[in-house]
Amino acid sequence: MRLDCLKFYGLICSFGVLIDLIVQMEVEAMKKMPLPEAFIDFLNKNGLDSSIYTASDSTPRYIRLKPGCEADIDEIEAEMKCNFEKVDWLPNFYSLPSHFQIASSKAYQEGKIYGIDAASGAAVSALDIKSGDHVLDLCAAPGAKLCMISDHLGSSGSVTGVDVAKHRLAACRTMLQKYALGDRCRLFVADGTAFSLIPIRVHSDSKSSLKREAAIEGKLDVYKEWTSRRPWKERKRAIRARENEKSLLIPSIQDPELIFYGQHSGVVGLNRTELYKSVHCGEFSHCGYDKVLVDAECTHDGSIRHIQKYEQWGWTSLQSRVLNAERTDELTTLQVTNPSILRLLTNGFKLLKVGGFVIYSTCSLTVAQNEEVVEKFLLENPYAELLEIDAANKWPCKSGRIPKTLRFDPLSSQTSGLFVAKFKKLAI
Numbered sequence: 001m002r003l004d005c006l007k008f009y010g011l012i013c014s015f016g017v018l019i020d021l022i023v024q025m026e027v028e029a030m031k032k033m034p035l036p037e038a039f040i041d042f043l044n045k046n047g048l049d050s051s052i053y054t055a056s057d058s059t060p061r062y063i064r065l066k067p068g069c070e071a072d073i074d075e076i077e078a079e080m081k082c083n084f085e086k087v088d089w090l091p092n093f094y095s096l097p098s099h100f101q102i103a104s105s106k107a108y109q110e111g112k113i114y115g116i117d118a119a120s121g122a123a124v125s126a127l128d129i130k131s132g133d134h135v136l137d138l139c140a141a142p143g144a145k146l147c148m149i150s151d152h153l154g155s156s157g158s159v160t161g162v163d164v165a166k167h168r169l170a171a172c173r174t175m176l177q178k179y180a181l182g183d184r185c186r187l188f189v190a191d192g193t194a195f196s197l198i199p200i201r202v203h204s205d206s207k208s209s210l211k212r213e214a215a216i217e218g219k220l221d222v223y224k225e226w227t228s229r230r231p232w233k234e235r236k237r238a239i240r241a242r243e244n245e246k247s248l249l250i251p252s253i254q255d256p257e258l259i260f261y262g263q264h265s266g267v268v269g270l271n272r273t274e275l276y277k278s279v280h281c282g283e284f285s286h287c288g289y290d291k292v293l294v295d296a297e298c299t300h301d302g303s304i305r306h307i308q309k310y311e312q313w314g315w316t317s318l319q320s321r322v323l324n325a326e327r328t329d330e331l332t333t334l335q336v337t338n339p340s341i342l343r344l345l346t347n348g349f350k351l352l353k354v355g356g357f358v359i360y361s362t363c364s365l366t367v368a369q370n371e372e373v374v375e376k377f378l379l380e381n382p383y384a385e386l387l388e389i390d391a392a393n394k395w396p397c398k399s400g401r402i403p404k405t406l407r408f409d410p411l412s413s414q415t416s417g418l419f420v421a422k423f424k425k426l427a428i
């Protein structure tokens with residue numbers, strides 16, 4: 001019996017070795033695969049050097065260690081059978097071999113590590129978050145940057161995450177819950193180009209807490225502790241709104257849909273009118289957000305993980321997913337000649353307090369989606385000042401075509417591609 005078990009175990013091991021060998025051969029084959037012509041065309045048209053992508057297979061995978069788990073690092077390395085290399089320019093970040101998978105590890109499942117590229121971590125660092133800040137993430141899903149923002153915030157201030165895609169924002173909510181970071185967060189499904197809710201500045205003194213508790217006890221129509229099941233009254237209101245919409249046959253501009261709020265997000269104890277209170281444009285200058293992140297939707301051509309997926313999906317799908325003329329034109333037209341993405345940045349800036357910062361980032365390396373957007377934004381917003389990112393002198397990135405803007409790319413940074421620009425709101 002014992003001998004049979006040993007034989008069986010031996011068989012499983014050889015099978016495992018064989019699988020590893022096949023995976024290794026596939027990886028090697030991928031490395032030799034030339035970039036498809038359509039992609040090279042896209043790069044040429046956008047003035048991008050295709051050699052950037054020659055490093056993509058050796059670009060490390062990055063993880064961020066959850067603050068507080070520093071003492072567990074040896075145990076995590078042992079469990080994952082991998083030596084992490086500390087990223088010396090970004091606290092709590094480590095690099096792993098390029099094709100290392102983290103999702104099945106205990107450390108990942110227990111919420112001790114995050115999968116996030118170091119360039120993305122740099123974009124969040126550029127926000128320079130201080131405890132007590134009220135931060136808005138206008139394109140929040142699936143939420144890697146939002147989690148890092150919440151971690152940096154500590155035990156005061158708030159984070160508001162907005163995304164137009166409900167299913168993606170629901171994934172963001174799951175992530176916040178997994179990492180126990182939702183306490184000061186609220187998530188809204190909304191169009192970030194029109195979002196206009198101000199942060200809730202909660203006074204944490206005991207008098208205010210007592211007042212809030214009294215409001216919760218005495219009133220039925222205030223937000224109580226968040227549950228995944230929405231109160232009947234709220235569901236009825238949503239059904240009625242949908243029916244009205246259908247009967248009017250016109251798309252209505254709906255209120256942002258609140259899909260999550262934490263106990264200390266400021267929402268508990270408010271009624272709907274208080275939560276959805278609108279303010280005049282000029283008021284944002286003193287009651288707006290301290291920091292805003294606009295991590296805009298783009299063609300993702302700089303994202304190594306995204307581009308590597310085509311090796312599995314088949315390069316032919318690159319055409320429909322990234323290079324599709326309509327989609328690319330739509331994105332660049334949207335960004336440069338106005339509507340959507342430039343409006344995202346403009347709206348993010350509007351929602352800032354005077355003296356606050358906005359970070360604009362994209363994982364595209366095209367000039368159209370980056371520097372051209374910055375140029376147009378600065379032309380239209382005389383109270384925006386493009387800022388130097390102080391910490392960047394230690395980062396392995398290059399300057400963008402506009403001084404003070406930054407570009408990370410696989411070849412020079414050993415990270416995924418990312419463009420970052422930082423603006424300050426000046427007093428009018």
Ligand SMILES: C[S@@+](CC[C@H](N)C(=O)[O-])C[C@H]1O[C@@H](n2cnc3c(N)ncnc32)[C@H](O)[C@@H]1O
Nearest residue numbers: 139141142143144145163164165191192295297
């Ligand atoms: C690059 S992803 C953001 C990644 C995210 N910051 C993170 O770190 O996980 C861009 C996001 O913008 C969202 N988006 C696109 N247009 C939007 C709009 N008008 N308003 C709000 N979100 C939008 C997309 O649904 C997508 O989730």
